[in-house]
Amino acid sequence: MYRKLLFKRALYAANGCRGLVYCASQRGNISKSVILSPISFYSNSASVPFTADTYSSKVQRDPKYKTLEPSDIEFFKTILPETSLVTNQDDLDFYNEDWMRKYKGQSKLVLKPKTSQQISKILKYCNEKKLAVVPQGGNTGLVGGSTPIFDEIIISLSSMNNIREFDPTSGILKVDAGVILETADQFLAEQGYIFPLDLGAKGSCQIGGNVACNAGGLRLLKYGSLHGSVLGLEAVLPDGTVFDSMHSLRKDNTGYDLKQLFIGSEGTLGIITGVSVLCPSRPQASNVAFLAVKDYETVIKVFNECKKELSEILSAFEFMDLKSQQLTQQYLKADQQPIQSGEYPFYVLIETSGSNKEHDDEKLETFLGNAMENGLVEDGIIAQDESQIQSLWAWRESIPEASTMNGGVYKYDVSIPLKDLYGLVEAANARLAEANLVDFDNKDKPVVSAIGYGHIGDGNLHLNVCVREYSKKIEQVLEPFVYQWISDKKGSISAEHGLGFQKKNYIGYSKNEQEIKLIKEIKNHFDPNGIMNPYKYV
Amino acid sequence: MYRKLLFKRALYAANGCRGLVYCASQRGNISKSVILSPISFYSNSASVPFTADTYSSKVQRDPKYKTLEPSDIEFFKTILPETSLVTNQDDLDFYNEDWMRKYKGQSKLVLKPKTSQQISKILKYCNEKKLAVVPQGGNTGLVGGSTPIFDEIIISLSSMNNIREFDPTSGILKVDAGVILETADQFLAEQGYIFPLDLGAKGSCQIGGNVACNAGGLRLLKYGSLHGSVLGLEAVLPDGTVFDSMHSLRKDNTGYDLKQLFIGSEGTLGIITGVSVLCPSRPQASNVAFLAVKDYETVIKVFNECKKELSEILSAFEFMDLKSQQLTQQYLKADQQPIQSGEYPFYVLIETSGSNKEHDDEKLETFLGNAMENGLVEDGIIAQDESQIQSLWAWRESIPEASTMNGGVYKYDVSIPLKDLYGLVEAANARLAEANLVDFDNKDKPVVSAIGYGHIGDGNLHLNVCVREYSKKIEQVLEPFVYQWISDKKGSISAEHGLGFQKKNYIGYSKNEQEIKLIKEIKNHFDPNGIMNPYKYV
Incomplete structure (x- = not known):
């Protein structure tokens, strides 16, 4: 009771x-059920169509990238044991598909390195050969950022999963990027500490991926963002340089805080391989x-x-x-x-x-x-x-799954100043009603309802448009209407889920020309050949 | 009682x-007394020697910079009213000297703009003409970062001091860069909020300067660093571009978080003109x-x-x-x-x-x-x-002033993992004793003592070497010994005070080659002519 x-x-x-x-x-x-039986959640279709087919009018393969050849695989076998290469089609599906079953890539190769040095050799080679790559953590993202669009090589961090060290006085934890969030939190619980991030997918998502996506989650209100709690990073740059910035100091004012660029970069600047994070007392x-x-x-x-x-x-x-x-x-x-x-x-x-x-x-x-x-x-x-x-x-926490049980869901994860926040849900419902598409009970209508929930403390709304079926018509009614509405209220079209593939073309609704120009310049500076997670982000 | x-x-x-x-x-x-009567604090000398003379073996004027001419001043008068230009020698001293009376520049011109647009025109002109500039906030820094070394033009933010807006629901405050920290905090107190930063110089330091130096202060333990609490920035880039990123969203994952580069950049990438910051309940x-x-x-x-x-x-x-x-x-x-x-x-x-x-x-x-x-x-x-x-x-809070009352002080603001933190004070005293330089009571010895205090919660030690007189000998005994000691313990040679002029050549003790290389690349990307705060930082 x-x-x-x-x-x-x-x-x-x-x-x-x-x-x-x-x-x-x-x-x-x-989080476990999500991963073990994804089919029930986002799509009723038995097989997931290729992203490249679904969005053929939006994206084409860039011919500047080399196509994988047997000689490339032979080279990777000189770096990794054969068990760390995945080339079997059935096994590849697991890495090519996202858990929503909305996006599917066509990669022919997954590499599962165990060390930063192996990743360094892999990226150096890929950069020289212009082989495009997709870094992949727990593959729990919501914007199609962690699966390939075409034949990019997937570099999975899942085998790089050691807890490196923990200092019980300062609460500073150092981990490999592939450590599962829940594993780290359980380790910390035994020490009287807590990981300063919590989210539904904690049983599957990896800390490197959390940092790469600047995950926000449920307790940002209390523990703040990863921009504050991550103290150091190790990342491998596209040219193979191991950028070792695994500091463990709460205060360090010696030069630009470069690690911040990697937090939220969604694998477009390099591959995060290690994280040093300040953890609060439990x-x-x-x-x-x-x-x-x-x-x-x-x-x-x-x-x-x-x-x-x-x-x-x-x-x-x-x-x-x-x-x-x-x-x-x-x-x-x-x-x-x-x-x-x-x-x-x-x-x-x-x-x-x-x-x-x-x-x-x-x-x-x-x-x-x-x-x-x-x-x-x-x-x-x-x-x-x-x-x-x-x-x-x-x-x-069951709302995301409940949203999809009638067939599917269009998800919008947005920030809006608080006074206007719920207005977006009302506006979406009004627009869907105007188009005669929505009825909560009448199964002849394709849309059940737009619903709203989220983290008021962070100004973060989850607008879920629950549908009985996906259709171009619904998408056209919603987009770019939703993005424009957010932009008018000076909100963000992605609060915590990132840009990925889904929102690549919509960044202009949240960032101005100057900001986008500088972002593109930074991307080009770090990754002049554009091999890192292409077709996404900006 | x-x-x-x-x-x-x-x-x-x-x-x-x-x-x-x-x-x-x-x-x-x-903070007020510090500013009103600085002479008693750090140096007994009546006049402050020019930094360029004191450190003539370390730094020479770069001939690539143009020397100020009357035509330049005429141009600035087309942008600013005459009262916003300082050219009188007595008045210039106020801006050329730091409050410790340790550093003194030779600028012939101070500009006091009121708007970002004015700063934009000023920087565009300076960049084209290769006139070097020094942005200056409250000039309360401790590493000689906010005063010129030679004849750089000083751009003071002190006239740009409006509180722009405050949202009492979210606690988000937007201010001009020149707003005094204490002024902002008093404003917030009336609304039931608190500025998430507090430091001794609050009565004089400006928020733009705080952000440019990534000030840490007394309550970082509770409120975290500015990397977490600053939500948006406005900055003028060296080419005159107004980089408007004054967002007011707690979560926004749309692109690299570029504002982070400006936090702690010490005026080397551009001039911060506005700050949007998340303030906690008081x-x-x-x-x-x-x-x-x-x-x-x-x-x-x-x-x-x-x-x-x-x-x-x-x-x-x-x-x-x-x-x-x-x-x-x-x-x-x-x-x-x-x-x-x-x-x-x-x-x-x-x-x-x-x-x-x-x-x-x-x-x-x-x-x-x-x-x-x-x-x-x-x-x-x-x-x-x-x-x-x-x-x-x-x-x-009186320790910094007490440290100087016998003549002067060598200040080291450092981060060291907690278990080793106080070891540096012991090591410094041992080394000074070995050189026969130190005695707490005997006035014939040049050093009173090395003392230690600071923010344990942040792993931040203030090592103050209290001296009866400044001397090359003491400096040689202490440096690079202190920096090497910190480096051996994987600490930071600057926890919260920054690099400025003092530590420009010592960054290698805290950052590795890759980090320094990337820092220099970023600097060069933003400021290819190097007009922003030269001779400092890296």
């Missing part, structure tokens, strides 16, 4: 919350509250109060609209939603993390009591134990 | 702490404890315990050695040190900042009680009110 808030308004008589226990611990499994206590709110404006008010009153213990502030929860309820096959007194337009999940459970609970309860009294919150519950914490998180 | 810790060991009977009230509120004035409660510790090893143990138990409310963990406190006592003309039961080898200042005073005090007292009981702390006091908090901070 969750503990019900002590309502000061008689309307909400205390009642329990059942029906959630079945999804306890589900959270930890999400919180001794956590709690989660789940609240019902009457409108979006009030969600913002609750957030403002929350920042003031919970301040240093506030570790997540997530919001979800009603339709996202209705779909999640169907997906979880739950009898009831967490809050059982009725359905409300918006829900908020608040997580606290601190060093003293008693203090944290008192702060949370005081905050919620005030919020109820001031009419900011319509109803709410507080988790009573770890399994309830996980159950409540499941109602937030 | 400070509240004495309730000692569980009978040895430390409760006694009060007097003699500190005189320095209450001194903290707020330090803590509702603060407290400070001042502790005596028996040795350096125990300082680290106290820090480890502190991180665990105070976790999210720990906002500063500063350490000071005994000699630093003896000098500070002389400087403050205090009868007694804060802890009156005797003198101890090390002192620690712990600050907490949180949202609930009662909770924070309880945490601090529990922590201190345990630390006493476990024998980690020899004695200690807790501030009872704001003036005592400021008094205790004065014992930490």
Whole structure:
């Protein structure tokens, strides 16, 4: 039983919350299920079409790149043992396809090096021969950044997965790029520390890939971005240079902070092979509250109060609209939603993390009591134990899968100044209705609904357009409409998922000409032959 | 009266702490006094020698730069009103000299633009004519980075000082580069927010300069580095391009994060003209404890315990050695040190900042009680009110001035892995003793002592070699010895003060060849004519 808030308004008589226990611990499994059975999530099609075919009008193979020949493979065998080369077609599919089954490349070769020196030799050769490459971590990206478009060689980091060292005084961890995020976090848990990044795919994603994509995740609100917590990097540049910048100092003002360029570069400047990261002490206590709110404006008010009153213990502030929860309820096959007194337009999940459970609970309860009294919150519950914490998180973390269960989803991960943030969901629904494409219940319409949820604390909205089928028509109604809308509000068309292949041509909606010019100059400086992850990013 | 810790060991009977009230509120004035009467701090000489003379063997004027002519001044008068040009020799001195009175340039012209467009026109002209320039903020730097070496034109940002906008929901502040740090913080205080950077020079330093130097300061431990909190920048590039990247989004993964290159670039890539920064909620409660510790090893143990138990409310963990406190006592003309039961080898200042005073005090007292009981702390006091908090901070923040009162100081601001950090102070004293140069009491010796203090939480040591006079001999004993020692321990020769002129030739002790090569390439890419802050950095 969750503990019900002590309502000061008689309307909400205390009642329990059942029906959630079945999804306890589900959270930890999400990432695994995503990887083990991707077919159910994003596409119903049995086989994934080649990206090059789907987007043939948008992208052609650049003839400047050499085509792989047997002599190239023979060369790679002088660097790597034969077991580190994948050339079998069935095995290649695993690396060529993304987990959404939306993108599929045609690579004939995957290399799985174990050391930076091996990667150095590989890239030097590829650069000289003009063989294009795609670095690949856990392949959990959402914008088609980690799979080839044509026949690029895939360089998988999955065999480079040692924890290099950890300093229990400073909390500084050094790892190979291929270490799984959850593996690192479990290691840190034993030392009383926590990895300053958490996201749904933690069981599969790799730290090198996280850094290459500047992953944001669920607790950026508390631990800040990787631009602050990554202290050092090792990367192999396209010409084979091993750029060793694996520093472990919190302060170091000696020259430009070049590692920052690699954070969020999506494999276009070089291959990240090692990461040095500052890890905070693991919180001794956590709690989660789940609240019902009457409108979006009030969600913002609750957030403002929350920042003031919970301040240093506030570790997540997530919001979800009603339709996202209705779909999640169907997906979880739950009898009831967490809050059982009725359905409300918006829900908020608040997580606290601190060093003293008693203090944290008192702060949370005081905050919620005030919020109820001031009419900011319509109803709410507080988790009573770890399994309830996980159950409540499941109602937030299952939304991505719930979004796809009717057939597919168009995903937009965007930043918008808070006051306008939910306006995009309303605008998308209005536009889809105008085009007569959307109905939540009527299965004859191709679109179920546009739903909105995400990290209010970071100004990060996930707009998911849940569809019964993918179609050019829907895509044309949504794009570039969505990007233009974001641009008008001075938002970002990619908050945390990156540009990859999906958004390559849309960067102009978030960055101006000068910025794009400088980005292209930097790319050209580091990778003059353009062998690194081509056809993507900018 | 400070509240004495309730000692569980009978040895430390409760006694009060007097003699500190005189320095209450001194903290707020330090930065002002530094600026108003710099002569007393770093040098006793009446006039400051030209840097070009002092270091004539190290640096010569590069003839590629044009010498200022009357026609140039006429041109600048078409851009700026005459009052924004400084050409009078007396007035020029103010901008040519640094506040330590260690460095002095020979500029004949200071320009004080009010807009980015004016700076754009100025730089475009200077770039075409090859007129070298030095951007200058509050001129509070410690490595000679903000004053000219020869006749470079000074571009002062002090007239560009508007707060542009503030969003009370997100806490995002946008300011002109010339806004004084304290001014911004006072503005934020009224809104319930705090600037995520605090340092002694806050009353004079400017935010643009802070960002250009990647200032670290006192509360980096809690709020992280500017690489995390700066969300956007506006900068004018050497060719006059206004690089507008004033974003206000916490998450934005669209392209390389180019603004990061400017953070810590010390005016060598362009002139920062605007800053967008994420500000945290202002803590509702603060407290400070001042502790005596028996040795350096125990300082680290106290820090480890502190991180665990105070976790999210720990906002500063500063350490000071005994000699630093003896000098500070002389400087403050205090009868007694804060802890009156005797003198101890090390002192620690712990600050907490949180949202609930009662909770924070309880945490601090529990922590201190345990630390006493476990024998980690020899004695200690807790501030009872704001003036005592400021008094205790004065014992930490007055050390830089106390260091110089015997004549001068050689300052080394360095990062070293924690276990080795204080070893540098011991090594420096041993080396000075070996050269027969040092005696704390004997005025015939040129060196008083090497002392150590700093931000343990950031691995940041301030090694100050307090001298009775500057001499080539002392400098030769210390350098490159100190830099080599740091390099051997994989530290940084500049934690937060930057490279500037002082450390230009020493970057190789902290960065490897590949890193330096890339840094130079980036510099050359942005500033091919080398007009930006020459003779410095790399």
